[in-house]
Amino acid sequence: MSEHDEAESGVTSPELRRRWTELNQLLAEAQEAYYGAAAPTLSDAEYDEAMRELEALEAAHPSLVTPDSVTQRVGAARVTDFRPIEHRRRMMSLDNVFSDEELAAWLARTPAERYLCELKIDGLAVNLLYLDGRLAVAATRGDGRVGEDITPNVLTLQGVPHRLRGEAPAVLEVRGEVFFPVAGFEDLNAALVAAGKAPFANPRNAAAGSLRQKNPEVTAARPLRMLVHGVGAVEGVEFGSQSEAYARMREWGLPVPDTFVVVTGADDVTAFVRHHGDHRHDLSHEIDGIVIKVDDLDEQERLGATSRAPRWAIAYKYPPEEVNTRLLDIRVNVGRTGRVTPYGVMEPVFVSGSTVEMATLHNAYEVERKGVLIGDTVVLRKAGDVIPEIVAPVVALRDGTERAFVMPTHCPSCGTELRPEKEGDKDIRCPNARTCPSQLRERLFALASRGAFDIEALGWEGAGELLSRGLLTDEGALFGLTADDLLRTELYTRQAKPAELADPPATGIRDGRVLSRQGENLLANLASVRTQPLWRVLVALSIRHVGPTAARSLAARFGSLDAIRAASVEDLASADGVGQVIAESIQAWFDVDWHRDIVEAWAAAGVRMADDVDESAPRTLEGITVVVTGSLQGFSRDEAKEAILSRGGKAAGSVSRKTDFVVVGENAGSKAAKAEELGLRILDESGFEALLARGPAGVE
Numbered sequence: 001m002s003e004h005d006e007a008e009s010g011v012t013s014p015e016l017r018r019r020w021t022e023l024n025q026l027l028a029e030a031q032e033a034y035y036g037a038a039a040p041t042l043s044d045a046e047y048d049e050a051m052r053e054l055e056a057l058e059a060a061h062p063s064l065v066t067p068d069s070v071t072q073r074v075g076a077a078r079v080t081d082f083r084p085i086e087h088r089r090r091m092m093s094l095d096n097v098f099s100d101e102e103l104a105a106w107l108a109r110t111p112a113e114r115y116l117c118e119l120k121i122d123g124l125a126v127n128l129l130y131l132d133g134r135l136a137v138a139a140t141r142g143d144g145r146v147g148e149d150i151t152p153n154v155l156t157l158q159g160v161p162h163r164l165r166g167e168a169p170a171v172l173e174v175r176g177e178v179f180f181p182v183a184g185f186e187d188l189n190a191a192l193v194a195a196g197k198a199p200f201a202n203p204r205n206a207a208a209g210s211l212r213q214k215n216p217e218v219t220a221a222r223p224l225r226m227l228v229h230g231v232g233a234v235e236g237v238e239f240g241s242q243s244e245a246y247a248r249m250r251e252w253g254l255p256v257p258d259t260f261v262v263v264t265g266a267d268d269v270t271a272f273v274r275h276h277g278d279h280r281h282d283l284s285h286e287i288d289g290i291v292i293k294v295d296d297l298d299e300q301e302r303l304g305a306t307s308r309a310p311r312w313a314i315a316y317k318y319p320p321e322e323v324n325t326r327l328l329d330i331r332v333n334v335g336r337t338g339r340v341t342p343y344g345v346m347e348p349v350f351v352s353g354s355t356v357e358m359a360t361l362h363n364a365y366e367v368e369r370k371g372v373l374i375g376d377t378v379v380l381r382k383a384g385d386v387i388p389e390i391v392a393p394v395v396a397l398r399d400g401t402e403r404a405f406v407m408p409t410h411c412p413s414c415g416t417e418l419r420p421e422k423e424g425d426k427d428i429r430c431p432n433a434r435t436c437p438s439q440l441r442e443r444l445f446a447l448a449s450r451g452a453f454d455i456e457a458l459g460w461e462g463a464g465e466l467l468s469r470g471l472l473t474d475e476g477a478l479f480g481l482t483a484d485d486l487l488r489t490e491l492y493t494r495q496a497k498p499a500e501l502a503d504p505p506a507t508g509i510r511d512g513r514v515l516s517r518q519g520e521n522l523l524a525n526l527a528s529v530r531t532q533p534l535w536r537v538l539v540a541l542s543i544r545h546v547g548p549t550a551a552r553s554l555a556a557r558f559g560s561l562d563a564i565r566a567a568s569v570e571d572l573a574s575a576d577g578v579g580q581v582i583a584e585s586i587q588a589w590f591d592v593d594w595h596r597d598i599v600e601a602w603a604a605a606g607v608r609m610a611d612d613v614d615e616s617a618p619r620t621l622e623g624i625t626v627v628v629t630g631s632l633q634g635f636s637r638d639e640a641k642e643a644i645l646s647r648g649g650k651a652a653g654s655v656s657r658k659t660d661f662v663v664v665g666e667n668a669g670s671k672a673a674k675a676e677e678l679g680l681r682i683l684d685e686s687g688f689e690a691l692l693a694r695g696p697a698g699v700e
């Protein structure tokens with residue numbers, strides 16, 4: 001039988017009916033958990049996917065549709081502890097589109113003079129009934145016809161007027177969304193976990209759970225807010241359009257958002273959708289999409305509604321940022337400074353454009369705060385390029401086999417007993433800084449990176465192998481590495497060719513292997529980077545808080561590692577951009593004997609520990625602040641900076657009234673404009689050269 005015949009005759013195969021029943025049940029249960037308990041067991045992404053499958057199935061086989069299909073209803077009809085409230089006018093759900101194409105198709109079949117575009121707030125729909133301007137009843141959406149009485153709870157909400165301002169109509173049903181601001185969400189969950197309760201999966205569920213409280217004091221204590229997104233029954237006033245209704249409701253003191261726009265064409269609709277897609281996280285609340293409505297109320301009336309959603313509105317849903325996945329394990333990582341960080345290992349899952357299988361949990365307290373157990377299904381969130389985060393466990397799915405994470409007492413890398421650095425620290429560390437392989441590998445990797453020695457042939461893998469082969473016990477021996485050493489590795493060698501077996505290269509041969517290109521490069525790199533400027537050497541030492549900026553300033557000010565080591569904290573702290581914390585950290589670093597050994601080993605291996613003093617560079621810029629912007633012919637950014645610093649000047653990053661000179665190169669942007677605005681002295685490249693050579697007098 002063809003599908004067509006089937007639809008006509010109302011007969012469907014048992015398999016199709018089975019699948020329909022399966023999906024309908026899955027979705028009905030999900031709705032119950034989501035609307036009823038505010039504790040979803042499915043992610044929205046899974047829910048939406050199952051719903052789409054069910055809708056497609058029903059579209060192809062209309063005979064499957066029954067009144068109790070979840071596609072035909074709004075929310076979940078259920079018995080609750082709250083008094084039932086019948087809405088004067090039905091509350092609807094929204095149909096969804098998930099792509100620009102689907103949106104374009106909706107716009108094409110729903111032509112209108114004006115569209116109202118607004119944010120789809122991820123919260124809980126409520127209906128506020130104002131009678132003669134007084135808030136008489138507040139209810140949840142429920143199944144769209146009957147909701148739950150939550151009046152005492154809504155009365156506690158900040159920003160919801162108990163009485164309308166000015167001339168209010170006899171009857172006004174205000175529809176809006178109650179939401180939980182993102183900022184308060186983590187703390188709420190931590191408090192719930194501490195009290196032995198299940199945390200919420202997301203701010204939306206937090207809003208639903210907080211509002212549907214038997215005790216309104218609990219609601220009052222939560223930072224809930226509401227924003228208006230529609231009207232229901234109205235008597236005693238007439239609106240021509242939704243936007244007009246918004247304008248009036250704002251006058252009456254209702255919380256109408258100021259983020260909506262009224263536009264005339266599809267292009268403006270798409271632009272709005274795109275804009276908020278890019279700025280989804282700039283808001284105080286979560287949004288899961290954009291709602292587009294035909295603005296004219298007569299047209300809305302004419303278009304009507306299906307059993308669950310109006311035809312005059314559509315929700316454009318953004319890609320989901322939250323998915324559910326299994327937390328397989330919690331392991332710990334030992335970082336560069338010995339900090340031990342737990343991280344979750346998850347069943348790989350695709351979210352926001354990439355596959356995620358690990359997420360940091362920061363420290364043992366954080367694991368406890370979130371209340372996650374190993375084996376839990378967890379809500380994983382990845383917003384755009386932000387690092388993925390485990391939000392909360394799905395407590396309802398626990399089966400008793402989950403177990404709590406126990407923070408190790410000993411370093412998983414070297415076995416040393418872990419401890420906090422200072423009393424009261426949340427982080428614990430491996431105190432074996434010198435030889436702990438994990439810490440050393442991180443330090444080697446950092447030392448070889450572009451912002452330090454820039455040793456191209458030494459990466460994460462290389463650092464790992466040099467350590468695992470026992471070729472290095474700390475970074476002091478790095479510059480002593482020989483071809484013979486590297487021949488003991490795999491990464492830096494390759495199989496010898498037959499000719500090389502007979503006539504081995506000068507670097508030697510071992511077990512039939514010779515140095516690979518990478519191995520030769522490493523030796524060449526190690527030879528050449530010995531003359532890197534002092535600031536790079538300083539960065540390479542992994543002194544806490546000493547990054548490129550502080551290192552540059554220290555190098556310019558003191559000129560040699562010996563001078564830095566001999567300097568007092570006060571002296572160090574007076575260097576530009578240095579300060580007390582960094583100064584103390586430097587002194588503490590030199591107090592450790594094996595740190596001094598590293599410096600000596602490097603010096604002995606020929607690493608330059610001082611910058612050439614440029615005799616032709618008298619301190620012409622003492623006390624002078626210079627900003628360089630745009631690109632110069634004769635100087636790179638770094639060179640320009642060093643030229644200023646080495647003459648005693650200050651190289652600032654931004655223009656202010658305290659700036660003495662602004663050097664403007666090609667393609668200079670806003671800084672040049674700001675300099676002009678402030679009336680600062682502006683120099684071109686030749687002016688800059690004159691300034692360097694003779695100081696301010698050179699550019700009089």
Ligand SMILES: NC(=O)c1ccc[n+]([C@@H]2O[C@H](COP(=O)([O-])OP(=O)(O)OC[C@H]3O[C@@H](n4cnc5c(N)ncnc54)[C@H](O)[C@@H]3O)[C@@H](O)[C@H]2O)c1
Pocket residue numbers: 030031034035040041042043044045047048074075092093094118119120121122123124125126141176177229230291315
């Ligand atoms: N994870 C789960 O198990 C589960 C279960 C049920 C529902 N859900 C989620 O809920 C969705 C379906 O729920 P729904 O029927 O409430 O539909 P919906 O949330 O997709 O859209 C309708 C609702 O959007 C809200 N809304 C927010 N801003 C609005 C605006 N500016 N204008 C109009 N309405 C606005 C209203 O509360 C309205 O009732 C699913 O797509 C899914 O994401 C998830």
Ligand SMILES: [Zn+2]
Pocket residue numbers: 334411412413414415416430431432436437438
């Ligand atoms: Zn260790």
